[in-house]
Amino acid sequence: MTNEDARTPASVQGEKSQEAGKSIGWHKAYVEGSRPDLRVPVRQVHLTNGQSVTLYDTSGPYTDPLAETDVRRGLPPLRENWIIARGDTAEYAGRPVRPEDDGIKHTSPRGGLRNLDAVFPGRPRQPRRSRDGKAVTQLAYARRGEITPEMEFVAIRENVSPEVVRDEIAAGRAVLPANVNHPEIEPMIIGKRFLVKVNANIGNSAVTSSIEEEVEKMTWATRWGADTVMDLSTGRNIHTTREWVLRNSPVPIGTVPLYQALEKVDGRAEELTWEIYKDTVIEQAEQGVDYMTVHAGVRLPYVPLTANRKTGIVSRGGSIMAAWCLAHHRESFLYENFEELCEILAAYDVTYSLGDGLRPGSIADANDEAQFAELRTLGELNTIAKRFNVQTMIEGPGHVPMHKIKENIDLQQEICDEAPFYTLGPLTTDIAPAYDHITSGIGAAMIAWWGTAMLCYVTPKEHLGLPNRDDVKTGVITYKIAAHAADLAKGHPGAQEWDDALSDARFEFRWEDQFNLALDPDTAREFHDETLPAEPAKTAHFCSMCGPKFCSMKISQDIRRQHGESREDIEEGMAQKSKEFAAAGNRVYLPIAD
């Protein structure tokens, strides 16, 4: 996104190479706000024609050559002073971390990864929460008319006035996920009035992957443009993995507390209790999780509605809650204790992501009774959350054919008072496992155009396995395309400048500029060099696709050279000829009647 802000970013000297040895022609820069400790990172692309384009940057300090980062110490607590200055929160001892938090029983033979190497060394810090019932959420501040440093930060990022940011948050049309225990993040906002955001899921599973891999996936995902990251770890060392991810993440982190709670009862859904769940939520809130998916809309009476579905319940959380409800023949403990849960989240400014546990898992199940029954309940819960000043977004499907997509966003906006919609895809067909980043990228672009605020990415491995580093990159790039295509369709101010800058570079054969402006400069350059590797080709007025004689852009330029640059020039030379045609009614053939 081109930064429209008048203030010129304070450029950071020196180029950062994206991968060993590979220079990518852009600088990390910062736009300063009203105070010295409010510096908004941007990605400044320097063009060979002397101009520069400023793009939205999610990569954090890792791409700043002047910043010293150490994953064992974590990122600097950017927001700490802002939080302390508000004086409405206080540190406290916090709950003790137990081996169970990492899925390790006292009786467990192996100690898992819980050893000195695995435990995050970091900096000593106590958890923080609201002081004597004070409202400490960005929603509460916005309602009070306060513009926080976080709000000013996103206003600069989005090129809108801080007042617009405050308005949207106060109205519940946008959320600014920022747990008081996650001071490391660079604030960002999620709402239809702003740039469409992309979430990347990471997380080890019981089957594979390690702590180090997950931290690396997180920094890798944000480097390519992920605006938030969800840690969906389900195996051992959940607590420890999350700690490493949180302390090193420049973007808000989301989780599904139910996963860890289930680990605490050895995966036996029926043994889950409100107490275990609540303890897990507090554990994660103290660590700094910014938003939590809560499947409180999966109610006992809705479970039968899924019985005749082709693919039943495909949400992990949804299936777990459905199993619990049926096992006890009781209403969901999440639904019954929702108000108490609101009080907990409010104390840390954890944002709700109300989960769509009954989303369709196949084209056949799209927009069915179960899905919309849950959506209506999410609308009810959204109203309750707002009473407690808890920021809230609503999760959406899933698998939906194109002609049924719009109904999803329209219903959600109506039922949930325009709360931000956060959708997974949707996938527009089921026939292409290994290409579901594409089947879903199509639906994602469309639903974002129609108002979805954040898109949860889908990788090529969806339905098949755990995504690796390459899959994460492919998923993020695909979804950045969908998000930007939607920004264009929504006419988001400044969105098209990025396209225009790249198209100008293309028409003028500034190959290096095309590469550097590309979402993925490395791959663009690599593809070009496959067939025309030579350095001269970087300035050639053609590529191997059409060759010199057939390059339409080259011919177009020749035309302009020969007949003048402007339309007027060309028209002048053709005025006479054109007149003749006008006289002939611009037709060569006469009607059959003649």
Next chain:
Amino acid sequence: MTNEDARTPASVQGEKSQEAGKSIGWHKAYVEGSRPDLRVPVRQVHLTNGQSVTLYDTSGPYTDPLAETDVRRGLPPLRENWIIARGDTAEYAGRPVRPEDDGIKHTSPRGGLRNLDAVFPGRPRQPRRSRDGKAVTQLAYARRGEITPEMEFVAIRENVSPEVVRDEIAAGRAVLPANVNHPEIEPMIIGKRFLVKVNANIGNSAVTSSIEEEVEKMTWATRWGADTVMDLSTGRNIHTTREWVLRNSPVPIGTVPLYQALEKVDGRAEELTWEIYKDTVIEQAEQGVDYMTVHAGVRLPYVPLTANRKTGIVSRGGSIMAAWCLAHHRESFLYENFEELCEILAAYDVTYSLGDGLRPGSIADANDEAQFAELRTLGELNTIAKRFNVQTMIEGPGHVPMHKIKENIDLQQEICDEAPFYTLGPLTTDIAPAYDHITSGIGAAMIAWWGTAMLCYVTPKEHLGLPNRDDVKTGVITYKIAAHAADLAKGHPGAQEWDDALSDARFEFRWEDQFNLALDPDTAREFHDETLPAEPAKTAHFCSMCGPKFCSMKISQDIRRQHGESREDIEEGMAQKSKEFAAAGNRVYLPIAD
């Protein structure tokens, strides 16, 4: 596409392995029509539960273990007897093939590839054309109320009645590209009433690639689902390359005669003449090209309209014609001689693909004056072509942001009397070179849903270089996804059965069936095996994505096992509990007012 036809296909024995050693669990089969020589190929996927799914098949005899194929002899002339039986065409000597046809001047130092190895040996055959002015196009037959074997063939392929096929062709809403000199093709139809089709472009350029590569790209593209192939060769040996491609292609072949004509004048656009172009069209028509892109809509008065564009003219043909018009300050020779061109195409039943030479090449230029001025002229030319019984489709953009896509198809359908629209993408953003199969796949799915009949694929190499084998596959798969997503959105009868079959296999953990039903079985299997290679994993009730404890589908199944399969069963067990909630208004929380 699942074949709804009652007739069970006569299955071919034995399995065909897709790549060395790799079995893919499907058989080539044929559905017989009203005559023994009318056998429609289908792809029959055999599921482990004993059922089978029949899909549309474009791969030709190459996937039939009983068929003997030899690229040096070409495919058997499937349609030859049908054409001869009509008795309205006759063989004739045809124009002599000259070295210039392959871009070789007498003065040329090197002989290019024109030697015994390169020249296609094939079978001796003379070209054929309409006998004493008889109307020999499928459009003419349809208008006369005749249902040709070609029409019956596509009716079986599309699971509609032959009468529907005849109606759509007669009305000009569909085309059945089938040059009388290309008897090798398996007939297919392009029209909004039928399955959305996908075209793959191949063709060597002056810069790279060989005859063998192009033939291999063609068979590779049709294996993955390309419905037609355009040979856009621009380098040497154009004539010879085309001959090899035509004689070995089971799908209609399209070309842009202007490219070869330009080669004949050494790439000097201003030296092009109607005579050279006309001679080239006849040369290609005699070889059997089924449809030709003709940029007759690029008129002199429109060229100035492109002067202030960000990316000028991005169509090769469009830029060539614009250069010619300006060089001579004359109206396009294609526009001025369009009626004579119609007479030539009608004699061979070559279908028009009226080119959009002024399509936008960037988001900034979408839906502008130049583009729509040309579209209106294409509407005028479409009317003329129909007078000559020439089948016609209209080409469309290009680069168009999502909110401007629908206007394109709506205008085209209105201006061109619902003639089939054939679009390139459109690309919905310019910022992702190396991912333009995705930026365009989004637009392609949407415009196809709204009525586009055929989609011209875009590969990851678009704007960067000539696609290789992998790029061709990625482009075709991406566009098959877009086309099928559109078939679903249009509610095309039977389209969803493919999705349903795969979703059933997914829910029942029939991994092998999921792979075999996938658009790309090889990659789906490969991705799954990356993390869970063991054979038992092929029957496991989970994958590495969530692991056993968190597999929602497994939990869903357990729920059904424990509480009964049907909704009624589950409801019964829950009737009591549900009543209580109904009594409480299905709410746990009371209104604030209370």
